[in-house]
Amino acid sequence: MSSDTSSSTPAHPDPRGRSDGDVLMEVEDLRKWFPVASGGFLRRKHEHVQAVDGVSLQVRRGETLGLVGETGCGKSTLARCMIRLHDATSGRVTFEGQDITAMSRRELRPLRREIQMIFQDPYGSLNPRRRIGSIIGDPFAIHGVSSGTERKRKVQELMELVGLNPEHYNRFPAEFSGGQRQRIGVARALAMRPKLIICDEPVSALDVSIQAQIINLLADLQKEFNLTYVFIAHDLSVVRHVSDRVAVMYLGKVAEIADVDDLHERPRHPYTNALLSAVPVADPDVSDQRERIILRGDVPSPLNPPSGCRFHPRCPKAADQCVVEEPLLISRSGDAATHLAACHLPVQPGENLAEARPTLAAEYTEFAAQDLGNGEQS
Numbered sequence: 564m565s566s567d568t569s570s571s572t573p574a575h576p577d578p579r580g581r582s583d584g585d586v587l588m589e590v591e592d593l594r595k596w597f598p599v600a601s602g603g604f605l606r607r608k609h610e611h612v613q614a615v616d617g618v619s620l621q622v623r624r625g626e627t628l629g630l631v632g633e634t635g636c637g638k639s640t641l642a643r644c645m646i647r648l649h650d651a652t653s654g655r656v657t658f659e660g661q662d663i664t665a666m667s668r669r670e671l672r673p674l675r676r677e678i679q680m681i682f683q684d685p686y687g688s689l690n691p692r693r694r695i696g697s698i699i700g701d702p703f704a705i706h707g708v709s710s711g712t713e714r715k716r717k718v719q720e721l722m723e724l725v726g727l728n729p730e731h732y733n734r735f736p737a738e739f740s741g742g743q744r745q746r747i748g749v750a751r752a753l754a755m756r757p758k759l760i761i762c763d764e765p766v767s768a769l770d771v772s773i774q775a776q777i778i779n780l781l782a783d784l785q786k787e788f789n790l791t792y793v794f795i796a797h798d799l800s801v802v803r804h805v806s807d808r809v810a811v812m813y814l815g816k817v818a819e820i821a822d823v824d825d826l827h828e829r830p831r832h833p834y835t836n837a838l839l840s841a842v843p844v845a846d847p848d849v850s851d852q853r854e855r856i857i858l859r860g861d862v863p864s865p866l867n868p869p870s871g872c873r874f875h876p877r878c879p880k881a882a883d884q885c886v887v888e889e890p891l892l893i894s895r896s897g898d899a900a901t902h903l904a905a906c907h908l909p910v911q912p913g914e915n916l917a918e919a920r921p922t923l924a925a926e927y928t929e930f931a932a933q934d935l936g937n938g939e940q941s
């Protein structure tokens with residue numbers, strides 16, 4: 564097996580896929596490490612959860628960028644750094660060219676109107692003791708925009724826009740269904756007419772029948788207000804439906820990023836391949852032909868991530884190079900300039916990873932990890 568690293572397409576002006584297109588937000592080499600203490604009083608160890616570790620990506624104006632990956636891979640932490648709910652450990656986030664990571668809270672305030680977030684949990688993100696009129700009107704109060712009857716009129720307009728009955732202005736969150744509560748969250752996010760909305764698993768907590776309604780609502784609003792979305796989800800089929808581009812995260816890093824159809828038709832990272840192989844297909848013929856790739860083991864701890872490529876202990880293609888050398892996220896030979904993969908041995912068209920045997924290097928790493936585990940227990 565030969566490495567593909569050296570064959571990254573030289574013809575591309577920038578193998579990191581940067582474009583001169585209209586970039587609304589840029590994330591550059593972003594790290595968010597959470598300090599944690601473990602062990603007893605005498606053997607106290609200070610470690611770091613490497614939740615996000617060196618992520619670079621662009622969000623283009625008017626697009627929906629999907630962000631997928633297994634639980635704990637750092638999607639929400641990245642999203643929170645993008646909106647400065649978390650301060651980054653290092654790296655930069657720029658919004659319309661302004662470095663928001665370096666801004667004081669005061670400088671950040673006007674930008675808070677432009678970047679909003681919709682949260683996963685439509686139950687937990689609304690205060691049950693407040694009426695929805697005042698919840699949706701919060702941004703007007705915070706930013707000192709309109710008051711009294713004018714604010715009420717604006718809130719009722721927002722309610723109508725998201726498909727809520729404006730006459731329900733004085734009701735409490737408990738009087739609404741899950742889907743309606745998520746509409747309240749959408750209305751609140753829209754109040755200041757933001758440019759970017761980060762949707763953190765906005766439909767995961769909803770019944771499947773309601774998910775489509777919320778997704779359609781978000782799509783309609785995007786068209787009407789020229790919104791840009793970062794859409795976080797576990798579910799690749801939801802992401803495919805809503806996204807223009809998709810970034811696949813694994814253990815704090817971007818494994819692959821590409822236009823949505825390109826990613827689905829020609830996934831290059833073995834992790835993306837495995838995720839896609841698990842997506843249900845409606846067509847029984849296609850479904851019968853497809854083999855699911857079963858990944859070995861669990862996602863390793865972000866406290867002590869594997870060396871080299873973080874995916875190597877679970878990768879059916881891993882070779883020695885993958886254990887020692889971290890792959891760059893770049894455009895690989897034969898790929899579009901916008902298709903980037905962080906893999907030394909990208910998947911080739913027609914290659915069947917379900918048949919691939921774990922390589923010696925991967926088996927050795929697993930064996931060594933088990934050995935270490937046993938050693939600690941004894």
Ligand SMILES: Nc1ncnc2c1ncn2[C@@H]1O[C@H](COP(=O)(O)OP(=O)(O)OP(=O)(O)O)[C@@H](O)[C@H]1O
Nearest residue numbers: 597612614632633634635636637638639640641865
């Ligand atoms: N405040 C914190 N302190 C310590 N560790 C944290 C903190 N927040 C998140 N983490 C850890 O960082 C890693 C990434 O978490 P994050 O919530 O960003 O992942 P995620 O991909 O969004 O997962 P999910 O899909 O379950 O929400 C996890 O290991 C998580 O336990």
